[in-house]
Amino acid sequence: MALKFIFRNDDSAQLHTLEAIMAAMVMIGVLIFAVQATTITPLTSSTANAHIESQLYTLGQDMVMALDHSQYDQDSQLKKEIIGWSGDEYVWNATHYISRTNSSDTISGPVKELLQQTLVAKGIGHNMEFTFRLDSENTLTSPYIYNGDPSDNAVIVSRKVVLSNSDLANPSSFENRTSIPDMDNTTDFYNIVDVKLTMWRM
Amino acid sequence: MDKSNDSGQMLLLAAFTIGFMVVVSTVMLNNIIYASNIASESNNDISYFEVSNIARMTDEATKAAYYNATTGTSFNHTVFSRYLENYSREVTILYAYQGVSFSFTNSTLQDAYFTKNGLSSGQENWTIIDNVNNTDNFTMELTDTSNLGDISEPFEVHALNQSGSSIWCMKMYEEGSNIKVNVSNQTYEIDPFFIDLKGNESYQFDNSTAEKTYSLKYLNSSNVIGLYSLSGELATGESFRCERYKMINATVAISSSKNKINVTLPVTVP
Numbered sequence: 001m002a003l004k005f006i007f008r009n010d011d012s013a014q015l016h017t018l019e020a021i022m023a024a025m026v027m028i029g030v031l032i033f034a035v036q037a038t039t040i041t042p043l044t045s046s047t048a049n050a051h052i053e054s055q056l057y058t059l060g061q062d063m064v065m066a067l068d069h070s071q072y073d074q075d076s077q078l079k080k081e082i083i084g085w086s087g088d089e090y091v092w093n094a095t096h097y098i099s100r101t102n103s104s105d106t107i108s109g110p111v112k113e114l115l116q117q118t119l120v121a122k123g124i125g126h127n128m129e130f131t132f133r134l135d136s137e138n139t140l141t142s143p144y145i146y147n148g149d150p151s152d153n154a155v156i157v158s159r160k161v162v163l164s165n166s167d168l169a170n171p172s173s174f175e176n177r178t179s180i181p182d183m184d185n186t187t188d189f190y191n192i193v194d195v196k197l198t199m200w201r202m
Numbered sequence: 203m204d205k206s207n208d209s210g211q212m213l214l215l216a217a218f219t220i221g222f223m224v225v226v227s228t229v230m231l232n233n234i235i236y237a238s239n240i241a242s243e244s245n246n247d248i249s250y251f252e253v254s255n256i257a258r259m260t261d262e263a264t265k266a267a268y269y270n271a272t273t274g275t276s277f278n279h280t281v282f283s284r285y286l287e288n289y290s291r292e293v294t295i296l297y298a299y300q301g302v303s304f305s306f307t308n309s310t311l312q313d314a315y316f317t318k319n320g321l322s323s324g325q326e327n328w329t330i331i332d333n334v335n336n337t338d339n340f341t342m343e344l345t346d347t348s349n350l351g352d353i354s355e356p357f358e359v360h361a362l363n364q365s366g367s368s369i370w371c372m373k374m375y376e377e378g379s380n381i382k383v384n385v386s387n388q389t390y391e392i393d394p395f396f397i398d399l400k401g402n403e404s405y406q407f408d409n410s411t412a413e414k415t416y417s418l419k420y421l422n423s424s425n426v427i428g429l430y431s432l433s434g435e436l437a438t439g440e441s442f443r444c445e446r447y448k449m450i451n452a453t454v455a456i457s458s459s460k461n462k463i464n465v466t467l468p469v470t471v472p
Binding site for chain 1 (some may be wrong): 209212213215216217219220223224227230231235238251254255258259262263267269270281284285288289293295296299300331341436440442443444
């Protein structure tokens with residue numbers, strides 16, 4: 001029996017294929033748009049947030065490194081900030097960092113200028129804390145600047161500063177003010193203060 | 203009838219194709235995001251930032267320990283070692299909280315070259331200080347001049363104005379068994395164990411630099427070993443002090459679960 005082939009002059013298959021490709025392109029477009037939109041939403045907890053955290057981390061590192069720089073036998077601005085600390089907690093009031101206990105007591109100097117021009121200007125929430133050892137077993141963290149609880153995607157940049165007795169005009173007065181104790185009474189070594197800068201997008 | 207059956211098959215096939223393409227593109231996009239996130243988090247281990255912090259702390263602690271040990275009449279090695287032991291213990295504990303192991307060892311004090319980092323291989327043409335308004339004190343004590351060349355390759359100290367032109371220059375070299383300096387085409391035989399560049403009026407340092415803002419620079423500084431002391435006032439009104447008596451090699455070992463870094467830092471004191 002001879003086979004019989006029937007050829008039809010019909011272009012609907014081609015149209016269906018074209019339609020399928022177009023539909024696929026539309027769906028891929030929607031998908032790409034959704035992923036891109038997620039990347040620029042700062043507070044969305046997603047894998048895309050790693051980029052925001054990385055940017056904040058780099059910004060914070062650059063800030064504390066600049067503040068910790070010194071030359072010609074002078075103290076760094078970060079060390080001067082610790083040495084001059086009154087022991088109070090400060091909060092940003094839209095113009096100044098004011099003490100919680102005495103509103104006329106404000107922070108001034110390069111640290112305040114840098115935080116104001118870099119973090120406040122960009123709307124980045126920030127806290128600064130000083131962590132130090134009290135004795136052989138205990139460690140204390142004291143807030144220096146506190147602007148609220150950080151979000152889940154906050155980053156912490158830490159810079160450690162060595163203090164010696166020769167850095168302090170009056171070590172006992174400094175200890176009374178700040179609660180940072182002298183960890184070694186036999187030499188000039190005083191303590192190491194871990195300055196922690198916490199930053200988050202608001 | 204045949205045509206509508208074919209259309210059903212084509213629609214099904216198109217649906218499968220679309221579904222397959224969506225799955226493939228989603229997996230590909232996910233991989234891109236995952237890879238970039240892994241890359242962006244790669245700096246969370248021991249980073250250059252931590253190493254720079256440790257280098258800075260160690261430099262400061264060594265200088266402070268030396269200062270503490272020389273408060274009395276002579277260098278007190280016990281005080282120097284105890285200071286650094288306490289520093290090392292505290293840093294070790296602080297880094298232990300971060301899951302990082304830290305250890306610190308220091309060498310004995312050595313005579314320093316006049317190079318930027320104090321080592322013979324250090325940068326020998328370098329600027330000690332910029333924007334000087336006034337120098338109160340500038341002295342040198344050369345403990346070893348055996349590397350000092352002749353007049354063709356002298357150790358040089360320059361005061362440069364803000365356009366980089368030399369306004370004062372001293373060339374130091376060996377001639378025969380004597381050490382000589384040449385300032386403003388005048389040659390003097392000197393005692394290398396104490397040179398007062400500012401106080402000795404023959405050198406005309408004050409006359410040449412008065413009422414000018416200048417920087418001080420060493421050239422061919424690997425030729426000399428010893429100590430120098432320099433203090434004064436910057437153009438900003440701040441005081442400065444640059445001193446170098448000795449140097450020490452501080453070795454720091456840092457290790458986490460992923461990385462281990464050994465760094466030897468040449469620290470000049472005080």
